[in-house]
Amino acid sequence: MKKNKALLTILAMLLIIGMLSACAAPAAPAATAATAATAEPSTTEAAAATEAVTDDGTYPVIRMAYTRIFATDSEAKIEDALNVIMRKEAHAEIDLVPVDFSSMNTQFNLMLTGGKDSIDIFSSFWYMPMSTLYANGQLAPLNDLLASDGQGILDLFSDVPGVLECGKINGELYGLPSVGPYSSPMIYVVKETPSKAANIDWSTVKTLDDVTTSLVAMKKASPDKYFVPGATQTYWIPKDIDYLGDTNYLGVLTDPLNSTTVVNYYESDYFKNLLDNVKIWVDNGIFNPDTMSNTNPTLMSVQYGITEGTPGYCWNLDEWIYESNLQQTYGDNMVGTQLGDALITTGNATTYQWHITSFCENKEAAMRVLKVFYTNNEAANLLGNGIEGENYVIDDKGYVRFPEGKDMTNCGWTGMGASYNLPNSSGCPVWYYQPDNMWEMMAQSNKDSKSSLALGFTFDSTPVADQITACSNVIAQYYLPLINGEVNIDEVLPVFQQALRDAGIDQVIAEKQSQLDAWLAAK
Numbered sequence: 001m002k003k004n005k006a007l008l009t010i011l012a013m014l015l016i017i018g019m020l021s022a023c024a025a026p027a028a029p030a031a032t033a034a035t036a037a038t039a040e041p042s043t044t045e046a047a048a049a050t051e052a053v054t055d056d057g058t059y060p061v062i063r064m065a066y067t068r069i070f071a072t073d074s075e076a077k078i079e080d081a082l083n084v085i086m087r088k089e090a091h092a093e094i095d096l097v098p099v100d101f102s103s104m105n106t107q108f109n110l111m112l113t114g115g116k117d118s119i120d121i122f123s124s125f126w127y128m129p130m131s132t133l134y135a136n137g138q139l140a141p142l143n144d145l146l147a148s149d150g151q152g153i154l155d156l157f158s159d160v161p162g163v164l165e166c167g168k169i170n171g172e173l174y175g176l177p178s179v180g181p182y183s184s185p186m187i188y189v190v191k192e193t194p195s196k197a198a199n200i201d202w203s204t205v206k207t208l209d210d211v212t213t214s215l216v217a218m219k220k221a222s223p224d225k226y227f228v229p230g231a232t233q234t235y236w237i238p239k240d241i242d243y244l245g246d247t248n249y250l251g252v253l254t255d256p257l258n259s260t261t262v263v264n265y266y267e268s269d270y271f272k273n274l275l276d277n278v279k280i281w282v283d284n285g286i287f288n289p290d291t292m293s294n295t296n297p298t299l300m301s302v303q304y305g306i307t308e309g310t311p312g313y314c315w316n317l318d319e320w321i322y323e324s325n326l327q328q329t330y331g332d333n334m335v336g337t338q339l340g341d342a343l344i345t346t347g348n349a350t351t352y353q354w355h356i357t358s359f360c361e362n363k364e365a366a367m368r369v370l371k372v373f374y375t376n377n378e379a380a381n382l383l384g385n386g387i388e389g390e391n392y393v394i395d396d397k398g399y400v401r402f403p404e405g406k407d408m409t410n411c412g413w414t415g416m417g418a419s420y421n422l423p424n425s426s427g428c429p430v431w432y433y434q435p436d437n438m439w440e441m442m443a444q445s446n447k448d449s450k451s452s453l454a455l456g457f458t459f460d461s462t463p464v465a466d467q468i469t470a471c472s473n474v475i476a477q478y479y480l481p482l483i484n485g486e487v488n489i490d491e492v493l494p495v496f497q498q499a500l501r502d503a504g505i506d507q508v509i510a511e512k513q514s515q516l517d518a519w520l521a522a523k
Contacts, residue, residue, distance in 0.1 A: 165456030166349035175353030180420025181315035183449035189336035190309025229301035230291025240340030377427035384418025467504030
């Protein structure tokens with residue numbers, strides 16, 4: 001049971017710490033969503049939707065991808081319940097298409113090629129940057145669709161215009177952000193027992209160098225334990241810089257609050273400092289053994305006892321610790337610290353982008369379906385939590401729980417819950433392990449965060465597509481062995497840097513700088 005509960009939070013962390021949200025002011029509060037959900041469609045909109053019904057009385061069917069880890073036996077019931085709402089409000093029906101987390105890339109590659117198995121709506125979370133999807137011709141422009149069939153969606157972001165800018169390329173929207181937190185600062189978290197054994201005061205730990213000092217102290221106090229999860233999945237996603245939405249970091253802003261100069265991440269002082277710390281981790285046995293044989297995500301490494309702690313990121317450290325300690329997800333209380341500023345960047349904002357595909361045959365109907373998920377709390381709850389009594393229950397305090405004897409592995413739905421990975425879950429009930437005021441905390445987090453000078457800039461990678469592909473192949477060869485300390489860093493780093501230059505990273509950086517300068521000049 002403990003392991004299953006862990007997987008629930010791990011999935012939440014795959015959505016929180018794996019690659020989080022981002023952009024520019026408070027998230028829309030639940031009241032805003034609720035108000036939008038009760039709004040009547042305009043006369044023009046209602047007429048257009050009525051015309052979508054075919055002569056034989058059937059509705060256009062929109063195929064929407066959703067992500068799962070375990071079996072979703074309740075899909076048909078949830079689909080039926082959603083279609084009661086969709087026929088009335090969207091004049092369309094929905095076909096939910098499961099995408100298994102373990103084979104996400106493979107499935108999306110097949111579903112985004114056109115043909116009868118193509119999908120109409122999807123989130124690009126953890127699949128591919130929006131700029132690449134755009135360059136591949138896989139995304140539909142949304143401006144006209146929002147005006148004709150998506151009334152009310154943009155109102156949810158009226159206080160955070162920078163969020164919407166993050167979904168634009170050349171002035172056209174190609175992605176809609178989810179409602180949620182828009183920053184995700186770097187953190188380090190660890191089990192309380194080895195931390196106490198080393199007398200670590202996390203309130204004094206502010207930098208990566210400070211973390212390393214603490215790791216060495218914990219290793220001395222608990223020599224049989226490990227504290228950084230080296231693996232085939234990265235433990236380090238640099239949320240304290242602005243990587244301009246590019247998860248290969250081919251040109252970044254290392255000082256995004258003060259400078260708009262695009263630099264080579266892999267030759268920056270930032271990256272060199274990370275590798276200097278990696279050397280210390282290797283010398284002191286901080287990494288788990290056999291790093292390149294460990295296929296677990298960072299938090300699963302902690303859950304399974306491979307390591308005691310991990311770097312990561314989340315929208316609010318206190319909230320993350322509250323959830324994990326209430327559930328005892330990791331078999332111990334967790335402690336830790338935030339590293340650096342909470343930054344609002346385009347990379348964070350585009351984590352949970354929702355798109356209509358260019359292959360969609362009825363894009364107007366697809367936009368109406370998206371509108372329902374952004375503005376109807378009942379539909380949002382069905383998509384996130386499933387059927388009450390079957391996939392979840394509401395306890396006597398009003399919190400969501402799994403039914404007795406069930407957990408995320410056998411509840412029949414995704415186990416993901418209604419959260420900010422979905423278009424808008426702000427009007428849904430919270431889970432028992434979440435604070436009552438979670439959505440208000442998210443809004444405050446957005447207010448307190450600092451915006452990158454490049455917030456809203458989206459890179460069009462088309463002019464340097466070949467160089468990006470070549471650089472990506474180089475990174476796939478060198479990056480993980482370097483940050484896992486599996487190679488001699490002093491010898492291999494220069495080889496890696498030269499290979500990137502040979503692959504065209506300088507051209508990519510120059511193109512990014514040119515586009516960023518033009519974008520800044522046009523603001």
